[in-house]
Amino acid sequence: MMRCCFVWPAAAILLFVVSGCAGVQSALDPTGAEAERINTLSWVLIIFCTAVFIITAIIASVALFANERWRQQLAGERLVIGAGLIFPAVTLTFLLAYGIFVLGMGGGSADTSDGLRISVVGERWWWRVIYRDENGRRIESANELRIPVGRPVKIDLTSADVIHSFWVPKLAGKLDMIPGRTNTLTLDVTSPGVSRGQCAEYCGGAHALMSFFVIAMPEKDFAAWLADEAKDAHQPTDELETRGQALFIASGCGACHTVRGTAATGAIGPDLTHVGSRHSLAAATLPNNAEAFARWIRDGQHIKPENLMPPYPIFSDEELASLSSYLAQLR
């Protein structure tokens, strides 16, 4: 009886711990070139350290418990000089060189002459994402990054306020976003899929709620998506959505948000032109559906304290429903 009571929680905990190793935000499940190199480096270090630990433990046991003849073997200076000085000096030098080599490859290794430029600006507490295509056309989005697979893409990282850090563990190491400076990160994604990123530098109260999704797509799909993203916003079709649009404009939402193709041209908050097509709302804090829109509009301060958007408790349930269905159809 005792044993079974003990085993199940232990198994559950183990399962929980191991489940952290897979998933959209795991450095141990890499799909990007840099993350793969980092992953290899981590495993090399883990295996090496484990081996050293086991051998040291064996030698210590021998010294403590083995018979006289074995212990005699260890007593000389040979072991101290060989395993205590030469071995660490050689292996650590090699590992250090390997580590520096791997980490140094991140920045300049890519050659991206095809003209796609992506900038990500850290804001409190969301991500402004700006694509510039071959023709220099500027396409703004937010809180979600889409990139083509199979070729390196340079991401210019900067910040509008405080220091943030851009980290997508599945794709690459982290890189700080510093106000007044542009750091460039190269993402070279090997297979299509969704990964999750996270701000990795404490940037204020809602720092933990500043995440995003990266969607890696085959080249052709990406081109089609970018062409779609560059288009103006979808015009509302039914009556509820049309009322929502009128309310959006009359209530001044356009002061801070842009919905291209309408009177909303604000630049303070996230661009909402195609907000309905994103994988999440409020920087990966909420799922993307009409209910989440309504919650955010009415009580965003509760969801993400101190965010820069004023609360809008003025809308009736009916008005909120029309507003959120308008926003949800902006695909």
Added chain:
Amino acid sequence: MIPGTFAAWKRLALATGIIAVFLAAGIAAFIWSGVYNVAATREHFAITTWLLETLRRQSVETYSYFVESPPPLDDPDLISLGAAHYEGGCAPCHSRPGEPIDAIVSGMLPPPPPLADPVARQSSKEVFWTVKHGLKYTGMPAWSSQERGDEVWALTAFLRQFPRDVAGDYFRLSGVDRLPPETGESPTHGGGTVALTQCIRCHDDADRETISNLVPRLAGQSPDYLLRTLAEYAAGTRPSGIMQPVAESLDQDEMRELAAYYARLGAKPQPNNDRPDAKRIERGRILATNGDSENGVPPCLACHSASRAAAFPALAGQNADYLTGQLRLWQSGGRDTTGYGQIMETVARRLTDEQISDVAAYFASLPPSAALDRPTSPEARQ
């Protein structure tokens, strides 16, 4: 007489206890019997009066020490706003300057004093503190909105005028001379409601301007906005010691009629005598049109243009001092209790003092009928 033994101590304690019990019983019997006369016709003992007055004087002096520094109290707009509130809120007890105290209120104990003497003795901070907090054991009430120190200063500014003889000027200062003659057959002033006669003492109407630059012009506002504001004042969610008593006295129909009257009135040009410099107005125009996205300030016209939501106010032609005062009030957290107020509070807190003055000057400089368009062109981005 100091007891020497334990037994003597015991006797003394017992005696004290017995006396205390009898005393308590006596006091209880006195209270329960109702012998004490609470009639206002019966004066206090001289010692009681002295004690109460001394306490009052010392307490006001001590607590007013912590009052923040006053704004310039010789501002005519401040004085006039204070006078106008005095007419509605204070004159019923303290009477108009130069007139005797009303027979009914003079039956109070203590009777409300004519204010010229006490005000002359007190500092501005003491007057402010008294008006804001009221006085215990007198009939003096506290200001009904403790958040509105700015309003209390207006009344203080008017009261500071008492040492000089304000009686001759009172009807003009308080707006009493703006009221239609009481005997006239049209007390409704064309608005269809008697209540309007009280609005126009301070606010504008078809012919006249507001009594003070600190009072908002209402002509041309939407009925939705006016109704919402009156409801917020009446409920106390938009704090104002001046407007709350007025709004509370109105019923739904009167509110609707008043809102309709002012909406119908249409805007009229502002006689702007002292125009601030053109540079300030231009800076205000840029802020109102483009905002200041660096500091998270959205363009004012996104919500206050001609195509705004019905419950948002129009700002074109509004009095600059009123706008400035309200934005400052938002900054100090005095308007965060309504849903609409919470939206504006976020924005107001991001404005600098300079920006507040600029944008107030800009809106005041506009003709009220200006059909302001919301900004449509995207501003320059980095």
